[in-house]
Amino acid sequence: MNRKIHVGIVGTGFIAQTMAKAFLTEPDYELHSICSRNLDTAAAFRGSLNLTDIAIYDHLDTFLAQDGLDMVYVATPTTTRESICTAAIESGKAVLAEKPFRSAESYLRLVSLAEKKGVSFLDATHFVHDPRMQEIQQYVDSGDIGKILSFRSMFSFPYDNEGSIQFNPTLEPKGALSDLGWYPLRACFFLKSGEADLSSKLISKRWNNNTGALIGINCTLEFSDGVILNFDVGYDIGYVKQYIEIIGGRESVYIDDFVIPHNNSFVYNKPHIPHAYTLFKGVDPETDINTVECSQSHPPHHKMLHFFSKLYRNDPEAKQMEARLRDQVIGVLRVMDDIFSQSET
Structure with a gap:
């Protein structure tokens, strides 16, 4: 043992x-x-x-x-x-x-x-260890979705405590971009292959007038391989929304709770809500829209700890996964640095 x-x-x-x-x-x-x-x-x-x-x-x-x-x-x-x-x-x-x-x-x-x-x-990052996201990654990699055209995502969390760390640019310089925007970007890099360089970007940012914190941002990013990511994140939106849609040439995949699953997570425990994603294809709403339920034996943050235990003990598969995850994080941070350098202007 x-x-x-x-x-x-x-x-x-x-x-x-x-x-x-x-x-x-x-x-x-x-x-x-x-x-x-x-x-x-x-x-x-x-x-x-x-x-x-x-x-x-x-x-x-x-x-x-x-x-x-x-x-x-x-x-x-x-x-x-x-x-x-x-x-x-x-x-x-x-x-x-x-x-x-x-x-x-x-x-x-x-x-x-x-x-x-x-x-x-x-x-x-919890959600990359969720078997649902790993199943979606395998589905995207299979090619059934077709060529990935774009990602659309939103992560909002209403919060207005100006005395908090999130509203202190000295402690959290990139504000909502790094706290919330991390998730759409992380999902994009988890699911897409190809280039990480941006060929164009359109950025709209929202600041707190009292603290100077970045509290919301909408980005449309075009990567050099032609894939587009659009996301909106913010503390200044009065409801929680946490979806991502992967749009392919033949099908699209939609997850409405990819960051913090409703079924079982450190925030929610609603077992009556399926841990699932939705596939869209064709034109018939009765036959061409399908919900795929996934197993979830543990919340994602526990699955992350299971993975880290394997990594700590030098499990070969975990070491291979570690290298892929690191490449994804580097891509996210480079894009985030690029976005923020423009958001300051």
Whole structure:
């Protein structure tokens, strides 16, 4: 039997608590310690999980130097993430890091360092580990959909707390683009092959007048291989919408909850809603529109942890998948850097 992976968490926000609960229920992991800039915050985080035997720290160097720590999960603001990941990797720890990253170059530095140190390093995007998305990827790759013409997507999440990290450009410089726009871009790169370079782009951005934060953006991007991606994301839209449509020459695939599944996720638990996608083809609505239901034994963030366990233990298939996921992240970040450089003008 494999020894459990001892996990330390850096960060104490909502997503850190979500992942801490997941680590506590996964048999491959043991929650080992918590690090925060403030010891009282770390203690409160530990108390919220009803734990008493978990070590807490307020200094990163001391946290990383402790005995028995195998892996670090980093859930801090974007501008602090590279330095924390760098220190963790330098100390020989495997790292699971929340998205986004400050830039493609920042991410590449971390990838290079992880390869040099021989440790696992993965971005914590959940939905790419959902078997539904993997089934759709196989379907797209089969060619049944025809040549991919375009992607259309939207991810809105109403939020207006101007005192939050999301509205602080010092901590989250790209605002809603990196927080929400990550998902349409990540899905596009997960499902498309071909060029990542842009031949044209049309960008409309929306800013918060009080904080200067980017709170919404609509993009139409044309890649050099002719594929088009249109997406709209924002905190300033008063309802949640999280769809993506892959438009092919013969069929299209539509998912209305690709980021946070309604059926079973860290936000929703509605088992009466099928974990599914819809196929459109032909002209007859009775025979040419079909819903395909998919199995979902675990929420996507748990599936991500299953994958990371395999990666940590050097499973050959997981290592191959790691390389593909990294290429996708590099493509996303390069496009995001390009979009943001224009959105500042």
